[in-house]
Amino acid sequence: MSTTTKEISIGDVAARQAAGVSQMEGEERMALNVGPSHPTTHGVLRLIMELNGDMIEKCEPVLGYLHRGDEKIAENMTYNQFVPYTDRLDYLSPLANNVAYAISVEKLAELEIPERCQAIRVLVCELARISSHLLGMGVFGMDAGAWTPFMYTFTEREKLYTLFEELTGARFTTSYTRIGGVARDIPDGWLKKVSKFCDELPKAIDEVEKLLTRNRIFIDRTEGIGEISKEDALAYGMTGPNLRASGVDLDLRKDKPYSGYEQYDFDVPIGTRGDCYDRYLVRIEEVRQSIRIVNQVIKNFPSGAWYAEDAKKIFAPPKEKILNSMEELIQNFMIVTEGPQMPSGEVYFEAENPKGALGFYIVSKGGGVPYRLKIRAPSFCNLSILDKLAPGHLLSDITVILGSLDFVMGECDR
Amino acid sequence: MQDNFSMIDQDFTDGLLDKHDYLAEISHADCLTLSCKPAHWVAFAKYLCQEETFDLLVDLTAIDQGDTADIRFEVVAHFYSRVHHDYLRVHIDCLDNDKPEVDSIASIYPAADWHEREAFDMFGIIFSGHPNLKRILMWDEYPYHPLRKEFPLAGIDTPLPAPDVVEATDASVEPAPMMGGPFVSPGSGPMSDAEPRAKDESWTEETEKPV
Numbered sequence: 001m002s003t004t005t006k007e008i009s010i011g012d013v014a015a016r017q018a019a020g021v022s023q024m025e026g027e028e029r030m031a032l033n034v035g036p037s038h039p040t041t042h043g044v045l046r047l048i049m050e051l052n053g054d055m056i057e058k059c060e061p062v063l064g065y066l067h068r069g070d071e072k073i074a075e076n077m078t079y080n081q082f083v084p085y086t087d088r089l090d091y092l093s094p095l096a097n098n099v100a101y102a103i104s105v106e107k108l109a110e111l112e113i114p115e116r117c118q119a120i121r122v123l124v125c126e127l128a129r130i131s132s133h134l135l136g137m138g139v140f141g142m143d144a145g146a147w148t149p150f151m152y153t154f155t156e157r158e159k160l161y162t163l164f165e166e167l168t169g170a171r172f173t174t175s176y177t178r179i180g181g182v183a184r185d186i187p188d189g190w191l192k193k194v195s196k197f198c199d200e201l202p203k204a205i206d207e208v209e210k211l212l213t214r215n216r217i218f219i220d221r222t223e224g225i226g227e228i229s230k231e232d233a234l235a236y237g238m239t240g241p242n243l244r245a246s247g248v249d250l251d252l253r254k255d256k257p258y259s260g261y262e263q264y265d266f267d268v269p270i271g272t273r274g275d276c277y278d279r280y281l282v283r284i285e286e287v288r289q290s291i292r293i294v295n296q297v298i299k300n301f302p303s304g305a306w307y308a309e310d311a312k313k314i315f316a317p318p319k320e321k322i323l324n325s326m327e328e329l330i331q332n333f334m335i336v337t338e339g340p341q342m343p344s345g346e347v348y349f350e351a352e353n354p355k356g357a358l359g360f361y362i363v364s365k366g367g368g369v370p371y372r373l374k375i376r377a378p379s380f381c382n383l384s385i386l387d388k389l390a391p392g393h394l395l396s397d398i399t400v401i402l403g404s405l406d407f408v409m410g411e412c413d414r
Numbered sequence: 415m416q417d418n419f420s421m422i423d424q425d426f427t428d429g430l431l432d433k434h435d436y437l438a439e440i441s442h443a444d445c446l447t448l449s450c451k452p453a454h455w456v457a458f459a460k461y462l463c464q465e466e467t468f469d470l471l472v473d474l475t476a477i478d479q480g481d482t483a484d485i486r487f488e489v490v491a492h493f494y495s496r497v498h499h500d501y502l503r504v505h506i507d508c509l510d511n512d513k514p515e516v517d518s519i520a521s522i523y524p525a526a527d528w529h530e531r532e533a534f535d536m537f538g539i540i541f542s543g544h545p546n547l548k549r550i551l552m553w554d555e556y557p558y559h560p561l562r563k564e565f566p567l568a569g570i571d572t573p574l575p576a577p578d579v580v581e582a583t584d585a586s587v588e589p590a591p592m593m594g595g596p597f598v599s600p601g602s603g604p605m606s607d608a609e610p611r612a613k614d615e616s617w618t619e620e621t622e623k624p625v
Contacts, residue, residue, distance in 0.1 A: 064551035069569075071536075072560055076567045107444060234469050237525030248496075250470075255499050347444045348492050348501055350472065359473055361492065376473040376492075384528040413551060 029057065034398070036065045043409025045383070045402070051395060059390035059398075061383060066413035074373035078339025079105050079179050080316075082373070087173040089377065089411040092135055093128035093354045094174045095164065097411075100351035102177035103258055104360035105340070108347040109179070111311055115302040117181050118260040123297045124167070124176060125259075125351075126290040127194070130201070131160045132354035133241075133283045133290075136406040140280060141212055143403030144221045149211045156204045159197055166190060179340045180315030181307025191298050198291045198298075205287055212280070222276035226389055226401040229274060236385040239378050240356025242405060245282045246274030252352035264296045276404035283406070314340040339368015355379050355406060375414050379407035422446050422500045434458060445492075445501040452516055455506050456543075459491075459519040468493035468502055471519075474529035476537045478563045487514040487539055491526075508539060518544035536561035 035046035044065035050058035070089070074082050086101045087094035099121045106113060113121075138153030161171040166187055168174040176183050212218050228238070233246040243250055251268040253261040269285035271278030307315050316335040321328045344366040350359035356378025363372040382405055390398060427446055431437055436451040437458070450458050462468040473492040479485065487508040492501050508514035518541035520527040530541040531550040538559035541547055548554060556572060558565055579585070 064549075064553070067551040069560060072565070072567060235524045237471050237523070239472075250496055255496070345441075345443055346447070346503075348473070348503060349444075350494075350501075357472065359492070361473060361475060361490070363477055372477050374473065374475040380528065381472075381525060384525060388524075 032395070036062070043407075043412070045407075045409055045412075047386075047390075047398070049390070049395070049398075054394045054396070056390050056393050056395060056398065059387050061386050063380075063383075063409075064413055066409045068414065070414040071373055071375060074370055076369070078368045079342065079370065080335070080340060082370075083177060084173065084175045087175055089375065089414065090132070090353060090355050090358070090379065090408045091172065091410045092408055093132040094172065095124040095168075095176055096128040096132075096351065096353045097358060098174060098177040099125050099259070100349070100353060100358045101360055102179055103351060104347060104349035104362055105179045105342070106308075107349050108345060108362055108364055109311070109314060109340070109342050111180055111308055111314060113181070113259070113308055114305045115260065116304045116306045117308070119297050119300075119302050120182055120186060120306060121177070121259050122261060122264070123194070123294060126293045126297075127160060127163070129290045129354045130287050130294075131157050131164075133287045134160075136354070137208065137212075137280060137283055137287075140276075140400075140403040140406065141208075141218070143399045144218055146212060146215065146218055149208045152204055152208050152211070156201060163190070163193060163197060166193070178307070178315060180311045184318075185306045191301060194294065195298050198294050201291055202288065205284065209284060213284070219277060221397075221400055222280060222404065224273075225276045225393065225397050226279075226404060227273060227275045228385065228389060232385065232388065233274065236388070237381040238356065238385060239381065240353065241282045241286060242279055242356065242382050244269065245271030245278040247272055252350055252357055256350075258349075258351060264293045266290075266293050276400050279404040279406070314342075335368075341368055342366065342370075350376065353378060355408060355411065356382055358411075375411075377411040377414060379409070379412040380414075383407050383412060422495075422498050422502070426498075434461070440505060445503055447503040447505065449505040449507070452506050452509060455504075456517045456519055456522070458504070459522050462493055462502070463522050467495040467497040470494040470496070471523040471525045471529075472501070474519075474526050474533065476533045476539055476561075478537060478561065480563050481511070483511075485509070486511040487537060489516050489533065489539065491519075513540070514538065515540040515542055517542055518547075520544050535559070538562070 030051045032049045032051050033046065034049065036044040046062040046065065048060045048062060049056050068088075070085050073085060083098060083101065086097040089097050102121075134153040134157045138150035138157075141147075141149040164174055165171045167190060168176045168183065228242070228246045230247050233243050233248060238246070239250070247270055249268065249270055252258070253266075254268055266289045269282045269289070271282050307318075312331055314335070316322070316332045317328045322332045323329075342364045344364050346361070346363045348359060348361045350357040357376070358378055359376030361372075361374040361376065362370050365371045386405075389401060393401065422445070427439060427442065430448075431439060434454070436454040438449045440447040440449050470493065471491065472494050475490055477488045477490060479488065485507045489506045489508065491504045491506070493504070494501050506516055508516055514537070516539060518526065518530055520530060520541070521543070527545070528550060530544055531547060533539050534541060534544075534547055535549040535551050536559055549556060552560070553574065555574075555577070558570060558572070560569075
C-alpha cells in the first residue's frame with residue numbers, strides 16, 4: 001500500500017479570507033457561542049462569534065463572569081487588607097501584583113524603600129515572571145496541540161512554587177508585600193536554592209524550545225496568525241510581551257525604572273511581525289532575561305533593613321519587636337486597626353508585570369483607606385483588540401490567538 | 415531606549431497651557447495633572463494623540479465624589495508618552511450630577527472603548543458618541559451602578575431576568591439570597607467600626623430581611 005502526500009499551502013490570512021468569502025458567498029452565517037466555561041484554560045471568557053463556514057466574521061467578547069468588585073472592596077478596607085486581593089488579580093503571578101500594589105501606595109506616601117527590600121522585590125517579580133511565562137508557553141503549546149512542552153514547563157513551575165512556599169508560606173496566594181516592606185525577610189539559604197534553580201532552568205527552556213520553536217506543526221499553526229501591527233497594538237493600549245511582539249520597544253523596567261531595575265543589565269526582546277509565533281518567541285526570551293536579572297540580584301544582594309524602618313505610621317514592625325517594646329506594640333495596633341496613614345492626593349503607578357503593565361490609580365483623602373482605587377489590568381486592555389483581531393481567521397485559530405495573548409480573567413474582570 | 419528623552423517640565427506645561435486656554439494645571443506631584451473643560455475634551459485628546467507623543471491611553475476611569483459634591487463625577491484619563499517616558503493625567507468634570515455625560519474618545523483611542531464601557535457600567539456616566547455603549551462587567555439588565563458611593567458594599571439582591579431564558583423556558587432565574595454578604599460595614603465612622611469584617615446578622619434564613 002502506498003501513501004501519497006500532497007503539498008498544502010496555507011497562504012496568508014487575507015488570501016484565505018478572500019478565498020473563503022468567494023466560496024461561501026450566498027451561504028448562511030452561523031452564530032457560535034464559545035465559553036464561558038474556559039475555551040482554553042485562562043478563565044471564563046465568552047465569545048459570541050459569527051461564522052461563515054469556518055471563517056470568523058465577527059467576534060464579540062463578553063466579560064464579567066469573574067467580576068468580584070475588587071475596586072469596591074478596596075474602598076472599604078485598609079491598604080494592607082487589600083494585599084490578598086491583589087493575589088487574585090493575575091493569579092499566575094501573585095508576587096508581581098503584590099509588589100506593584102505596594103509600590104503604588106508607597107509612591108502615594110512618598111516613602112523611601114531600603115535597598116534590600118527593593119532587591120527582594122525585583123527578585124520575586126522576576127521569579128513570578130518566569131513562573132507566569134512558563135505556564136503561558138506551556139498552555140500555548142497545548143492550545144496549538146502540543147501536550148509535551150506543558151509537562152516540562154509545569155515541572156519547572158512546580159519547583160518555583162516550592163521556593164515561593166518557603167519564602168511566603170503559600171504556594172499560590174502569596175500576599176508577600178506590606179506597605180513599606182515585605183511580610184518577612186528571605187529565609188536562610190533561600191538564595192542558594194533560587195540560584196540553583198536558575199542554573200538548571202535554561203536546560204529545561206532549551207528542551208521546550210527543541211519541542212516548539214522549530215516544530216513544523218507549531219510554526220504552521222502560529223506563524224502569520226493573529227498579526228497585530230505596531231499602530232494597532234498601541235491604539236488598543238496593549239502592553240507587555242504582546243506589545244513588544246508587535247515591535248514596540250516599551251518595557252517599563254527600562255523606560256521608567258522602579259524598585260532599582262536601573263541597576264540591572266538585561267535586554268528587552270522585540271518581535272517583528274506581531275503574530276502568535278512572535279509572542280511566543282518574546283516570552284521565551286523574556287524568561288532567559290529574567291534569569292539574568294535574578295542572577296545579578298543574587299550576586300550583589302544588599303544587606304540592611306528589609307522594610308522602611310522610619311515609616312512608623314505605615315509599616316507594622318516585625319513580631320519580635322512588637323512583643324518586646326511598648327512603642328512598637330502601639331504602632332502595630334494603630335496600623336492594624338486604622339490602616340497605614342496616607343496623605344491625601346492621587347497617584348498612578350504601573351509596573352511591568354508578566355502580562356503587561358499593571359497599574360493602580362489611587363485617590364486618597366487621607367487616612368488608612370483609599371477613597372478610590374482603580375486597577376488598570378493588562379489583560380483587560382490586551383483583550384480589547386479581540387473583536388478587531390479575530391475576524392478573518394479560522395475558528396481553529398481562535399484557540400491559538402487566545403493562547404498567545406496569554407490573558408488571565410481574574411485580572412480582566414477584577 | 416533613553417534617546418529623545420525629554421522630561422515633562424515646567425516649560426512643557428506652560429507651553430501646553432498657553433496653547434489651550436481650556437486647560438488648567440491641578441498639580442504636578444507624581445505626574446502632570448490637568449483639568450480639561452468637557453467641551454474641549456475630544457479636541458484635546460486628538461491633539462495629544464496626533465500632535466503630541468501621548469499615543470498610549472493607558473487608563474480611563476471615573477471618580478464619584480459623593481452626592482454632596484458640586485461636581486459629583488469626574489472622568490480621569492492617563493496617557494503615556496514613549497518620548498517623555500512619563501504619564502499625563504487629565505480630569506474632566508461631568509457637569510450634570512444627575513445625568514453625567516462626557517464625550518467619548520473611542521474614535522481617537524480605540525483603547526478607550528472598553529474603559530468607557532466600564533466607567534458607564536460602574537458609574538453610569540454616558541459617553542456620547544461611543545459606538546457601543548453597554549455594560550461590560552455586569553449583565554445588560556443590571557439596574558445599579560455599583561461603584562457609586564451610595565451603593566452598599568454588601569450588594570443588593572437583584573433578579574437575573576435573562577430575557578432569552580424566559581422566552582425559551584417561560585421561567586425566570588431567581589438568584590440565591592446573598593445573606594448579607596461576607597463584607598458588611600456601616601460605611602462611616604472610624605475605621606475600627608467600619609472594618610468590613612463581621613457579617614450582617616440582622617437577618618438570617620429564619621428571620622426576614624428588614625426592608
